[in-house]
Amino acid sequence: MYLRIIVSLLVIVPYGVGRHVKREDSLYWSSIYVESSSQGPFVIAGIQPEGEFIILENISDEREYLNGWKIQQKIDGRLREPYxxxxxxxxxxxKRKIVANKWSENATATDFVATDVYTWGTGSEVKTYLYDKDDDLKASHIVGTATS
Known part of the structure; x- marks a missing residue:
């Protein structure tokens, strides 16, 4: 009989940093990679693996507005509708959590609930992009897993 272990991991890395983490247990090897980059005032600082929320961080010295900006995800090669x-x-x-509607009851007063998004994407490779109102890519966050 095998014991199945479920691990919840919130991956948060500084912008412009790629990390490769390797974990071993008795059942399998798992490799998790994270790539994050930013070209503007915001960084995608983390993604909750079950699709509950995305964390955006304002790295500038001023209050920044996301009006007209969009988040788009590509999950295992499939492009999702942008938010x-x-x-x-x-x-x-x-930092501010952008919480998917499915988990809106867990949101705090400082979180932003994305009412048009039932859940953020989950998969073996989750690519999350932040575009400004001119449709220029300003931040990206890629998380992937591979097992062997």
Whole structure:
């Protein structure tokens, strides 16, 4: 009889950093890789693996607004519908959770609930992109797993 272990991992890395983490237990080898980059005031600071939320961080010295910006994900090679921000801002040097609607009851007063998104994507490879209102890529966050 095999014991199945379920691990929940919130992957948060500084922008512009790639990490490769290897874990071993008695059942399998698992390799998790994270790539994150930013070209603007925001960083995708983390993604909750079950699709509950995405964390955005404002790395600038001013309050920044996401009006007209969008988050788009590519899950295991499939592009999902983008989520467009109508009104959302983040204070300087602060983080904000963008919570999917399915988990809105878990949101705090400082979280932003994405009512049009039932759940953020999950899969073996989750690519999350943040585009500004001119449709220029401003931040990306890629998380993938491989087992052998």
């Amino acid at each position: 467009m921000f109508e009104f959302c801002s983040i204070a300087p040097h602060h």
